[in-house]
Amino acid sequence: MKTSIPETELMTSGHQACQGCGATLAMRYALKGLGEKTVMVLPACCWTVLAGPTPRSALSVPVLHAPFAGAAATASGVKAGLLARGDADTQVVAWAGDGGTYDIGIQALSGAADRDEDILYVCYDNEAYMNTGIQRSGGTPAGAWTMTTPGKGGSPRPKKDIDAIMEAHHPAYQATATPAYAEDLVRKFAKARAIKGFRFIHILAPCPPGWKYDSERTVALSRLSVQTGLFALYEIEAGRFRLNMNVAARKPVGEFLRGQGRFKGLTPEAEAAIQAQTDARWAALDARSRAA
Amino acid sequence: MKKVLMGNHAATLGATLARAQVVAAYPITPATQVVELIAEMSAKGEYTGQFLRVESEHSAMAALLGAATAGARCFTATSSQGLAYMHEMLHWVSGARLPIVMVDVNRALASPWNLWTDQTDSLSQRDTGWLQFYCATNQEVLDTVLQAYKVAERVSLPAMVILDGFTLSHVYEPVEVPTQAQADEYLPPWTPERRLDPAHPAGFGALEGPKEYLRLRHRLAQDMERAEDEVDRAGSQFGRLFGRDYSCVETYRCTDADTLLLTSGAVGSTAKQAVDELRDEGFKAGVVRVRLFRPFPAKSLRRILRRSQRVAVVDRNFSQGQQGIFCEELKAALYGLEERPEIYGYVAGLGGGDITVELLKEIWREAADGQGEKLEPAWMEDPR
Amino acid sequence: MPRLKIDPAAPAVRVSTIPMSVNKTGSWRSQAPQLHSDKCTGCNLCWKFCPEACVAMVDGKPVIDMDHCKGCGICAAECPPKCMTMVEEAAS
Numbered sequence: 080m081k082t083s084i085p086e087t088e089l090m091t092s093g094h095q096a097c098q099g100c101g102a103t104l105a106m107r108y109a110l111k112g113l114g115e116k117t118v119m120v121l122p123a124c125c126w127t128v129l130a131g132p133t134p135r136s137a138l139s140v141p142v143l144h145a146p147f148a149g150a151a152a153t154a155s156g157v158k159a160g161l162l163a164r165g166d167a168d169t170q171v172v173a174w175a176g177d178g179g180t181y182d183i184g185i186q187a188l189s190g191a192a193d194r195d196e197d198i199l200y201v202c203y204d205n206e207a208y209m210n211t212g213i214q215r216s217g218g219t220p221a222g223a224w225t226m227t228t229p230g231k232g233g234s235p236r237p238k239k240d241i242d243a244i245m246e247a248h249h250p251a252y253q254a255t256a257t258p259a260y261a262e263d264l265v266r267k268f269a270k271a272r273a274i275k276g277f278r279f280i281h282i283l284a285p286c287p288p289g290w291k292y293d294s295e296r297t298v299a300l301s302r303l304s305v306q307t308g309l310f311a312l313y314e315i316e317a318g319r320f321r322l323n324m325n326v327a328a329r330k331p332v333g334e335f336l337r338g339q340g341r342f343k344g345l346t347p348e349a350e351a352a353i354q355a356q357t358d359a360r361w362a363a364l365d366a367r368s369r370a371a
Numbered sequence: 372m373k374k375v376l377m378g379n380h381a382a383t384l385g386a387t388l389a390r391a392q393v394v395a396a397y398p399i400t401p402a403t404q405v406v407e408l409i410a411e412m413s414a415k416g417e418y419t420g421q422f423l424r425v426e427s428e429h430s431a432m433a434a435l436l437g438a439a440t441a442g443a444r445c446f447t448a449t450s451s452q453g454l455a456y457m458h459e460m461l462h463w464v465s466g467a468r469l470p471i472v473m474v475d476v477n478r479a480l481a482s483p484w485n486l487w488t489d490q491t492d493s494l495s496q497r498d499t500g501w502l503q504f505y506c507a508t509n510q511e512v513l514d515t516v517l518q519a520y521k522v523a524e525r526v527s528l529p530a531m532v533i534l535d536g537f538t539l540s541h542v543y544e545p546v547e548v549p550t551q552a553q554a555d556e557y558l559p560p561w562t563p564e565r566r567l568d569p570a571h572p573a574g575f576g577a578l579e580g581p582k583e584y585l586r587l588r589h590r591l592a593q594d595m596e597r598a599e600d601e602v603d604r605a606g607s608q609f610g611r612l613f614g615r616d617y618s619c620v621e622t623y624r625c626t627d628a629d630t631l632l633l634t635s636g637a638v639g640s641t642a643k644q645a646v647d648e649l650r651d652e653g654f655k656a657g658v659v660r661v662r663l664f665r666p667f668p669a670k671s672l673r674r675i676l677r678r679s680q681r682v683a684v685v686d687r688n689f690s691q692g693q694q695g696i697f698c699e700e701l702k703a704a705l706y707g708l709e710e711r712p713e714i715y716g717y718v719a720g721l722g723g724g725d726i727t728v729e730l731l732k733e734i735w736r737e738a739a740d741g742q743g744e745k746l747e748p749a750w751m752e753d754p755r
Numbered sequence: 756m757p758r759l760k761i762d763p764a765a766p767a768v769r770v771s772t773i774p775m776s777v778n779k780t781g782s783w784r785s786q787a788p789q790l791h792s793d794k795c796t797g798c799n800l801c802w803k804f805c806p807e808a809c810v811a812m813v814d815g816k817p818v819i820d821m822d823h824c825k826g827c828g829i830c831a832a833e834c835p836p837k838c839m840t841m842v843e844e845a846a847s
Contacts, residue, residue: 080812082799092809092820093778098827103806116569120437130771132578137775141567143440144576146459149433152425156395156434157567159421160441163392169569187433190426261803295828295841298804468768527767565770574771583769586761594767 084265085111094129094137099294101284101301102126104258105203106138106174109282112268113199115140117170118157122150122184124176125210126203148183150175151191154198170199170272177204177218181239185217192248192277199271199278202241205286213289217241222349224291224341233344237356242281246315251276254314257283259301263312263323274316283310291340303335308357311364322368332357376546378539379404381509382448382474382532384546385516387418388554389472391446395423395434397453400486401536402476405448428453432460432471439469440575442566444520447471450536451478451492458496461529465500465591467576470523470530470561472516473501477636477687478536479722487723488535490636490688494664494696500591502530502598503665505635507621509534509544511662514615517549517558521605524561526594535637537723549613557612595666602663603671619668621660622675624650628657630739631676631712634685635661635697638726642685645731656735661697669704676705679712683738685731686748687720694718694748715743719751727753776823780807784826786841792816794838801830801839 080086089110096103102125110117117140121127127144131137145153154173161169173191175184180202188200207225208214215225217239228234245253252274256264264282271278285301287294304310307330312323332354336342345353376384382405386394396406412418421438425431428449435445449457454475464471479489493503504519506512512534519530534540549557565573579587603618610616623643625631632642639660649656659675659682661668676682686695693699698716705711715738720726730753737743788801797815806827809820817830817839831839 080799080802080815082803084803088808090808091774091776092807092823093774093776093780094807095778095780096806098783098806098825099829100806104804107806107808115572118441118567118569128578130574130577131775131778132580133574133583133769133771135773135775135777136572136574136577136771138574139572139774141569141572142574142577142771143437143567144574145436146429146433146463149430149436149460152395152430152433153437155423155425155430156393156437156439157441158437159393159395159423159434160438160443160445161567163421163438163443164441186427187430190430193426194424196423258804293828295832297806297827298829298833564766565768572772575768577771579769585759586765587767587769589759589761590765590767593761 083262084108087111089115089139091137091139094131096129097288099287099297101258101286101297102203102205103129104297105282105284108258108261108264109201109268110140112265113170113172113272116168117172118143120145120150120154120157120171120173122175122179123147123210124179126174128210147179149187150179150184151187151200154200155191155194155196158196158198173198173200175202176210177202177206177216178208181217181241189248192245192250192279195277197275199280201280201282203282203284205284205289207289209286209289222342222345222353224344231344245279249318250279252314252316253279255281255310255312257301257304257310259298260305260312267314289341292338296338300335303330306330307332307335308361309335320367320371322364325365325368329361372548373545374548375543376509377404377541377543378509378512378534379476379541380408381513381546382516382534383408384548385513386446386472387412388549388551389517389520389558390444391420392443393421393435393438394446395425395431395438396447397425397428397431397449399450399453401478401540402448402450402474405474428456429460432457432464435471436460436464436467436469439464439471440467440567442563444561445471448474448476450476451480454492454496455480461496461499461501464529468527470520470527472519472523472530472532474516475531475533476536476540477533485722486536488538488687489721489723493531493533494688497665500528500595501665502528504530504532505662505664506532506534506539507637507640507660509539510546510615512539513546513548514609514613514617517554518605518609518617520558522598522601525601526598528595528598538637553612557609599663599666599668599670617662619663620671620675621662623658623660625657625659625675628655629679630656630681630683630735631679632656632658632685632731632735633661633682633697633701634658635664636687638685638687641726641728642731645728645735648728649732649735654739667700667704672701672704673708676712677708677710681713681715681738681741683715683717683734683743685717685719685726685734687726689718689721698748713745715745716748717751718748725753729753779822780825781822784824784844786826786828787821787844788819788824788826788830788839789842790817791838794836796836798835800833800835804829804833
């Protein structure tokens with residue numbers, strides 16, 4: 080079979096993910112890019128459950144469950160331990176949700192990036208604390224309904240710009256990705272694998288129960304996030320910026336927002352504000368891309 | 372080779388002689404020098420292990436969770452607030468059965484701020500499944516770090532080596548430093564049964580249901596219990612190699628003493644002087660220094676105290692809503708004896724106050740007269 | 756009163772080594788994918804986009820592992836010639 084991404088599966092079927100889970104697509108593709116000489120460090124997040132209860136595992140690589148606030152620190156330690164044992168080849172990956180990245184885990188993340196730990200830190204971002212039942216996180220976009228922002232207008236604050244925060248740490252490599260662009264995602268993981276120093280990949284992972292849409296639309300929504308410009312695909316390697324997809328004729332943001340129950344309460348004014356912010360962000364990305 | 376060392380540096384040399392492969396630590400008064408010496412040795416190429424300048428104590432223990440699961444021998448050092456900050460991780464690494472060794476320099480916990488020696492910080496962690504050793508001299512600190520690794524790796528549980536802030540950590544004492552060859556003979560490399568290895572992929576720490584969790588905790592309890600004998604064993608093995616014997620509990624002039632002082636840490640050393648003076652005055656005094664606190668050496672203490680009439684426990688710590696912690700645990704350990712001594716609880720020196728020879732003699736005299744408080748702890752202070 | 760007795764040979768720590776595929780998630784389905792194979796071009800997008808990794812390509816056509824398929828519908832939604840459709844799962 081001729082495939083656009085490697086055939087070998089390092090994630091098994093039979094995991095406990097919801098139907099249409101974007102986080103499992105993300106992991107499936109990431110492992111295709113990383114290969115089997117990988118250790119996965121999982122803090123508290125959906126993947127804590129998806130990895131399987133003892134004695135089962137949904138991953139064909141070694142896994143270490145880590146504390147919620149300490150994924151990046153634990154991964155740093157795993158790397159040091161492997162080096163102490165003479166293993167410089169095995170990739171150490173911290174695989175955290177937006178909660179463990181934007182909020183409770185940000186201190187350890189910043190510390191690891193600051194020390195230029197030779198680890199790959201991945202945030203699979205479903206834009207809320209999904210494992211505990213859909214509560215607002217620093218990654219929740221403005222206007223989104225969650226269990227802790229159930230009122231009119233949804234979440235009052237904008238999504239934290241985690242990519243800018245990480246860029247300020249000058250990592251060896253950082254990138255964004257989303258499952259609809261599987262080849263791009265796999266390529267970025269394979270690339271990250273070959274780079275030494277601190278690397279950060281931010282994956283937008285749609286979530287059917289959290290975003291409130293029919294499970295069949297996960298890939299479609301992932302694609303729309305890019306086509307509307309709400310999620311930009313880019314990489315920065317040793318400070319050099321590269322826009323992977325310059326979406327010239329962006330679809331209106333409404334195509335992404337509508338059909339997601341979490342944005343049901345969005346007023347036309349709020350949607351217009353989102354469109355304006357997206358346009359502004361793209362103007363900046365465009366300029367940056369041309370300057371690069 | 373004899374060197375004059377502060378307690379903190381004795382701790383560092385213990386860890387480097389133990390060939391700790393990964394150190395992850397954060398500075399905090401009065402433990403900072405443990406880490407600074409590692410940094411200095413690292414810069415000079417004298418320490419060739421991995422040294423992570425983590426950004427918090429919680430991250431220090433989280434990093435060691437990772438390093439130990441990867442199969443490396445690990446070390447860190449902290450005190451009071453830092454120890455409290457890593458509390459979640461203390462439970463984590465003991466449940467993961469990782470033989471990490473940590474030095475805790477006793478310091479009082481805020482609020483309010485206080486920098487001086489007080490055992491409440493380490494004793495607050497008594498439920499976390501860590502072995503706990505309380506040292507009385509800087510020599511003992513270095514020696515105990517080596518023994519802690521030996522016992523920890525035998526029972527697969529983490530171990531804390533504890534010393535008084537400033538009174539030991541910053542005071543210079545002569546210490547006989549073993550050679551690397553001697554340390555290697557005493558402590559061979561760690562060979563973990565399981566570790567992170569892509570050649571043999573496995574998941575560590577995933578969800579367990581009630582049935583299995585109960586069994587795993589029971590197993591931990593059994594391994595913790597046998598640590599009491601393992602500590603004595605490791606201590607006599609140490610004695611055979613280095614000429615300095617160690618055990619769970621140290622007794623001094625107790626053989627014909629009806630009334631004993633019972634204490635721990637550097638106060639254990641001061642208490643010997645108090646006992647010597649009382650003896651010179653014609654009193655039959657003795658002191659029991661509890662070195663191993665976790666597991667609580669109930670077997671050893673029952674054997675030692677069975678025929679004593681009175682024990683005055685001096686606690687430089689307090690469990691609010693209860694009493695001094697060594698006193699409380701001693702009462703529990705002796706409860707099952709048909710004949711047991713009167714136990715009098717004394718609390719002193721919280722926040723670093725001096726526990727003087729005079730104060731200890733006062734306490735002993737009160738207890739010997741049978742005038743001690745039987746139920747409530749007596750809070751004491753040397754008025755000078 | 757039942758005293759807890761533990762197996763002294765049991766390890767002090769349990770690890771996960773059994774693949775999760777023993778868990779047959781096919782029972783979760785309320786709808787199942789159905790292939791109209793004459794229209795199928797063998798593009799393997801269904802294989803690519805399956806979150807369960809339960810699509811195999813056999814002789815250029817998808818074969819879905821019904822022991823694990825949760826019926827999410829992504830394969831049908833992404834199929835370019837629309838030859839994969841979702842049908843109601845028969846009540847078991």
